[in-house]
Amino acid sequence: MTIPPPVTLTPAFRGPRIEDYALIGDLETAALVCRNGSVNWLCLPRFDSAAVFTGLLGTDDHGYWRIGPAVPDGAPAPYADRRRYRGDSLIVESEWDTETGTVRVLDFMPPRDGHGPQLIRIVEGVTGTVEVTSTLAPRFSYGQLMPWIYDEDGRTAAVSGPDAVWLDTSEQGSEKDGAVHHRFDISEGGCVVFALSAESSHLPAPEVPDADEALRKTRDFWTAWAGQMTYQGPDRDVVLRSLVTLKALIHPSGGIVAAPTTSLPEEIGGVRNWDYRACWLRDSALTLATLLRAGYRDEAVAWQRWLLRTIGGDPHNLQIMYRVDGGRELPELELTHLPGYEGSRPVRIGNGAVDQLQLDVPGEVIETLYLANQSGIELCASTKALILELVEYVRCNWRKPDDGIWEVRGKRRHFTHSKMLCWVAVDRTLRMVDAGVIEADRDALAALRDEIHQDVCTRGFDKDRNTFTQSYGSKELDASLLLLPRIGFLPADDPRVAGTVDAVRQALEHDGLVHRYPTDGRHRGVDGLPGDEGAFLLCSFWLVDALALTGRLAEATALLERLKDLRTDLGLLAEEYDPVAMRQLGNFPQGFTLGGLADSSMLLAELSCPAELVTAP
Numbered sequence: 052m053t054i055p056p057p058v059t060l061t062p063a064f065r066g067p068r069i070e071d072y073a074l075i076g077d078l079e080t081a082a083l084v085c086r087n088g089s090v091n092w093l094c095l096p097r098f099d100s101a102a103v104f105t106g107l108l109g110t111d112d113h114g115y116w117r118i119g120p121a122v123p124d125g126a127p128a129p130y131a132d133r134r135r136y137r138g139d140s141l142i143v144e145s146e147w148d149t150e151t152g153t154v155r156v157l158d159f160m161p162p163r164d165g166h167g168p169q170l171i172r173i174v175e176g177v178t179g180t181v182e183v184t185s186t187l188a189p190r191f192s193y194g195q196l197m198p199w200i201y202d203e204d205g206r207t208a209a210v211s212g213p214d215a216v217w218l219d220t221s222e223q224g225s226e227k228d229g230a231v232h233h234r235f236d237i238s239e240g241g242c243v244v245f246a247l248s249a250e251s252s253h254l255p256a257p258e259v260p261d262a263d264e265a266l267r268k269t270r271d272f273w274t275a276w277a278g279q280m281t282y283q284g285p286d287r288d289v290v291l292r293s294l295v296t297l298k299a300l301i302h303p304s305g306g307i308v309a310a311p312t313t314s315l316p317e318e319i320g321g322v323r324n325w326d327y328r329a330c331w332l333r334d335s336a337l338t339l340a341t342l343l344r345a346g347y348r349d350e351a352v353a354w355q356r357w358l359l360r361t362i363g364g365d366p367h368n369l370q371i372m373y374r375v376d377g378g379r380e381l382p383e384l385e386l387t388h389l390p391g392y393e394g395s396r397p398v399r400i401g402n403g404a405v406d407q408l409q410l411d412v413p414g415e416v417i418e419t420l421y422l423a424n425q426s427g428i429e430l431c432a433s434t435k436a437l438i439l440e441l442v443e444y445v446r447c448n449w450r451k452p453d454d455g456i457w458e459v460r461g462k463r464r465h466f467t468h469s470k471m472l473c474w475v476a477v478d479r480t481l482r483m484v485d486a487g488v489i490e491a492d493r494d495a496l497a498a499l500r501d502e503i504h505q506d507v508c509t510r511g512f513d514k515d516r517n518t519f520t521q522s523y524g525s526k527e528l529d530a531s532l533l534l535l536p537r538i539g540f541l542p543a544d545d546p547r548v549a550g551t552v553d554a555v556r557q558a559l560e561h562d563g564l565v566h567r568y569p570t571d572g573r574h575r576g577v578d579g580l581p582g583d584e585g586a587f588l589l590c591s592f593w594l595v596d597a598l599a600l601t602g603r604l605a606e607a608t609a610l611l612e613r614l615k616d617l618r619t620d621l622g623l624l625a626e627e628y629d630p631v632a633m634r635q636l637g638n639f640p641q642g643f644t645l646g647g648l649a650d651s652s653m654l655l656a657e658l659s660c661p662a663e664l665v666t667a668p
């Protein structure tokens with residue numbers, strides 16, 4: 052891999068921040084809408100397809116669609132004065148106050164119902180009269196291709212090779228420089244619809260969307276889905292917004308993407324830019340565990356089928372991640388034509404971590420299947436067989452060094468967390484054997500479980516400092532060790548748990564924000580990568596959980612409050628946070644982080660509120 056030098060940015064540079072983006076989606080793909088009314092990210096037709104709007108990782112030349120108050124040529128597009136999701140839905144409304152009045156734009160993508168992808172934008176006059184412009188500049192293939200644009204039967208098509216998008220609106224537009232322009236006045240009570248539909252270019256044009264019906268169906272879909280949540284404790288809206296965002300990452304095939312974006316940087320101007328539009332077994336399992344805790348089951352049932360299709364035939368050939376459709380090929384490529392978010396290059400698609408050995412994965416998968424079963428979901432015979440195959444995989448591999456939960460690109464090590472999760476894999480299987488759910492040789496399983504436990508407690512523990520360590524024999528700490536009480540590897544009141552939590556805090560926490568492992572100073576390059584990164588937000592939620600479970604509820608509550616303040620105005624979080632620049636970093640919004648937020652909120656409620664207040668039947 053060749054790493055280009057970072058682009059030097061002028062101090063005056065101020066593009067949209069990650070937190071300026073809103074997420075909308077139709078469960079098969081997703082778009083990011085900037086606070087200035089510009090859709091700067093949309094992959095069609097699927098999360099992991101090429102983007103038609105890639106302004107997020109480049110400039111307007113790489114594709115965007117902006118609707119908002121008109122501004123003089125060359126002036127920056129103003130940011131909306133207010134934004135919110137409508138109710139519990141994924142319909143976002145942005146409002147601009149101008150000198151002549153207030154205008155609102157509703158943005159949403161209706162879940163597919165026999166039709167292809169649609170992005171609908173409804174402009175509403177709120178007060179006075181506002182001049183509005185729409186500039187649609189599609190650039191297919193991640194911003195590389197200028198389309199052929201033409202009008203047909205009152206519609207506008209933009210076509211490039213196999214791809215096409217169709218724009219429908221009542222307004223009269225014009226084409227210039229590969230973009231479709233509209234300019235019109237909207238007065239109080241007025242409404243203008245723009246609908247973009249995608250279809251393969253050789254097929255007949257898609258049907259003209261009925262925006263009113265699409266709006267109603269989209270609202271009804273999300274309202275019904277939100278209504279299934281059984282969690283009723285404090286911060287209901289915080290939890291629900293996190294869950295709605297997780298749901299937006301779940302494809303109807305059952306596959307779950309880690310985030311809808313690629314290459315939002317872990318360090319501004321740095322090279323730690325990865326594609327998260329794939330289904331990590333670990334991230335998916337954690338997402339489903341969160342949903343199960345909040346009463347959602349359908350997603351776990353669909354994932355069981357996805358899992359069987361994806362790995363059921365050959366579990367020993369396990370990959371740590373797959374494509375949305377269960378495919379195995381995720382070659383890591385660099386898109387050299389893109390300058391990257393704020394100059395953070397390279398922009399990557401695919402993910403080289405696909406070939407790694409990460410021994411925590413069977414543990415996370417089995418834990419989630421165990422939780423699913425505990426929630427009343429029946430495990431089919433094939434799933435039970437798969438669990439036993441995964442345990443066999445653990446038995447064959449647990450003694451090996453691996454690449455670990457953080458997918459470091461350096462030398463393999465005996466990561467303590469990986470071994471602990473090997474223990475989880477066997478322990479949860481054993482629990483299912485004891486409950487009569489699975490039939491297996493109990494004694495053999497118990498012996499394997501105890502052997503792993505003994506190994507971890509001997510080789511992954513530093514007696515002098517009373518802490519588990521990142522890997523066997525190392526002096527380093529790792530935030531994944533905060534999971535100790537949550538996974539039940541040791542009882543929460545075991546002195547080794549408190550010792551580890553304190554040691555991790557001392558080494559990796561700054562003001563409540565926790566790094567995954569040390570990457571600065573003398574540790575530069577320990578993970579095989581140049582540069583540094585922000586605090587990893589999921590780890591801060593793990594700290595909340597560890598404090599709560601070890602009886603430090605007041606500290607846990609205070610930390611959770613601090614972390615909630617990091618959310619955007621729409622309740623979203625990226626993977627990481629830069630405490631110095633005070634801005635979000637990394638792919639956005641990330642399932643890991645929002646799952647952590649929901650889990651910690653539900654755990655604190657469970658530990659501090661009467662049970663009947665927390666979960667409805």
Ligand SMILES: OC[C@H]1O[C@H](O[C@H]2O[C@H](CO)[C@@H](O)[C@H](O)[C@H]2O)[C@H](O)[C@@H](O)[C@@H]1O
Pocket residue numbers: 309325326327331333334402403404456457458459460578643
């Ligand atoms: O830090 C290097 C690695 O970073 C990414 O991995 C992270 O994201 C994954 C998806 O959310 C998550 O499962 C993993 O635990 C994280 O460390 C990237 O995907 C890797 O390619 C990269 O080596």
